[in-house]
Amino acid sequence: MSLTLTDITLTYPDGDTRLTALDQISLHVPKGTITAVIGPSGSGKSSLLAVAATLITPDTGTVTIDGTPTTGMTRAQLADLRRNHIGIVFQQPNLLPALTAVEQLQVMSHITGHNPTKSRPRALALLDAVGLAAQAHRHPHQLSGGQRQRVNIARALMNTPTVLLVDEPTSALDHDRGAAVIDLITHLTHHQSTATVLVTHDPTHLTTATQTTTLQDGRITTPMTTTSGRGQDTGL
Numbered sequence: 001m002s003l004t005l006t007d008i009t010l011t012y013p014d015g016d017t018r019l020t021a022l023d024q025i026s027l028h029v030p031k032g033t034i035t036a037v038i039g040p041s042g043s044g045k046s047s048l049l050a051v052a053a054t055l056i057t058p059d060t061g062t063v064t065i066d067g068t069p070t071t072g073m074t075r076a077q078l079a080d081l082r083r084n085h086i087g088i089v090f091q092q093p094n095l096l097p098a099l100t101a102v103e104q105l106q107v108m109s110h111i112t113g114h115n116p117t118k119s120r121p122r123a124l125a126l127l128d129a130v131g132l133a134a135q136a137h138r139h140p141h142q143l144s145g146g147q148r149q150r151v152n153i154a155r156a157l158m159n160t161p162t163v164l165l166v167d168e169p170t171s172a173l174d175h176d177r178g179a180a181v182i183d184l185i186t187h188l189t190h191h192q193s194t195a196t197v198l199v200t201h202d203p204t205h206l207t208t209a210t211q212t213t214t215l216q217d218g219r220i221t222t223p224m225t226t227t228s229g230r231g232q233d234t235g236l
C-alpha cells in the first residue's frame with residue numbers, strides 16, 4: 001500500500017514549443033506516511049498531484065499504486081482505480097448544496113456501486129472522526145469554512161483509499177482552523193494507513209510530515225528529510 005512515482009516527466013503545449021512542468025520526478029510515499037510538497041507558484045505542485053491521481057498521463061515515467069503500475073491502463077481501469085484507491089482533497093470543498101454532511105459522504109458509496117444506506121454507519125463514524133458528529137445533518141451553508149473542509153476530508157476517505165492526495169487544504173482557513181485540519185490529516189494518515197501527499201505553502205505544516213520535498217521549475221531541489229510526526233488512533 002504505497003504510491004511511487006518513477007522518473008515522471010510532464011510537458012504542456014506552450015505556443016510552438018512545450019513547457020516542462022515536471023522533470024524526472026521520483027517519489028516514494030509509503031503507507032501511513034505524509035510527504036509534504038512545497039515550492040513556489042508554478043513549480044509543478046498541482047501537476048504532480050494530478051499525475052499521482054492519474055488524472056493526467058505523464059509524457060514519460062510510471063505511477064505505481066499499491067504495487068500496480070498504472071501505465072497502459074484503460075480510461076475505465078483508471079477511473080476504477082481512482083474511485084477505489086485514491087482520495088483527493090481539493091483546495092475548495094465543492095460540497096453539494098442540497099445534501100447534508102452525512103449525505104455528501106454516502107454519495108461516494110453510490111458512485112462506487114455500493115448501497116448508500118449500508119454505508120451510512122461508516123459515513124457517520126468518519127464525521128465523528130473529523131469532529132463533526134453533531135453537524136452530520138447540516139447542509140453546507142450551515143457549516144463554517146473549517147467544518148466544510150473537514151467534510152471534504154472525510155468524504156475523500158469514504159471509500160478507504162490507500163492514497164490520499166491533498167492540495168493546499170488550509171488556503172481558505174485561518175491559522176488555528178488550518179492547523180486543526182493538518183492535525184486531522186496527520187491523524188487519519190497514520191490510522192487509516194494512507195500514503196498521503198500534502199501540497200502546502202505553509203512551512204508550519206512541514207513539522208507533521210514524514211518527509212518533505214521541494215519543487216522548483218518542475219524538479220526536486222532538496223533531498224527528502226524525515227521527521228517523526230505521528231497521530232492518534234481513530235479506531236476507523
Ligand SMILES: Nc1ncnc2c1ncn2[C@@H]1O[C@H](COP(=O)(O)OP(=O)(O)OP(=O)(O)O)[C@@H](O)[C@H]1O
Nearest residue numbers: 012013019021039040041042043044045046047048
Ligand atoms: N493546463 C496547462 N497548460 C499549460 N501549462 C500549464 C497547465 N497547467 C500548468 N501549466 C504550467 O505548468 C507549470 C506548473 O504549474 P502547476 O500548476 O503544476 O504549478 P504549482 O506549483 O501548482 O503552482 P501554484 O502554486 O500556483 O498552484 C507552470 O508553468 C504552469 O503555468
